[in-house]
């Protein structure tokens with residue numbers, strides 16, 4: 001599936017257009033996961049479509065049993081997960097630093113006939129209200145690891161009591177290619193970083209490395225293993 005570059009529906013919020021997180025990837029845009037800073041728009045603009053257009057397998061398998069409610073998709077990219085959730089009856093907010101990606105995502109949602117609230121911002125900068133979402137989904141996020149673990153705390157805080165946090169990333173064992181391309185996974189938040197910050201209000205429902213449902217097209221097809229953290233907030 002391809003999404004034409006015209007007739008974008010404007011994102012409904014524009015909290016921050018760049019999402020710079022203090023890392024310098026001046027040498028250009030690597031393949032694989034891509035840059036952690038404001039180069040994301042550049043990367044998306046360089047091709048008509050980056051990702052497969054299909055929802056992530058780890059989202060579908062981990063969430064299909066949940067009762068639909070309010071969902072947040074963090075780093076939604078071209079919107080396939082947000083659209084899948086909206087089709088499944090979720091009331092979806094989807095957030096990304098890349099306006100180019102959000103334009104494609106909005107077109108995808110329009111074509112699918114579903115409504116999604118798009119937020120143009122980095123996660124930390126968005127200032128979304130705590131305790132709001134019955135599901136927070138972060139698939140292969142690119143969130144800077146910081147000494148105060150700000151991204152991890154924001155992810156946890158956004159989940160409503162009784163809600164679910166799903167954080168999925170590529171297995172560290174799968175990262176040789178990304179490192180070769182100049183992307184250092186040690187600078188970014190992985191499911192294990194989030195797991196370490198779960199307090200007594202949380203129960204871990206899944207914490208595992210699993211074979212990835214590799215997409216048939218699009219970027220990142222060389223990643224074959226997912227690290228999956230699914231946790232539920234008790235109160």
Ligand SMILES: C[S@@+](CC[C@H](N)C(=O)[O-])C[C@H]1O[C@@H](n2cnc3c(N)ncnc32)[C@H](O)[C@@H]1O
Nearest residue numbers: 040051075076077096097098122123139140142
């Ligand atoms: C590897 S892509 C994953 C996209 C999507 N979740 C998927 O699975 O197809 C990472 C996404 O995170 C976005 N991003 C980068 N920094 C971000 C930040 N600080 N907050 C939110 N999104 C960010 C990028 O623009 C990009 O769309």
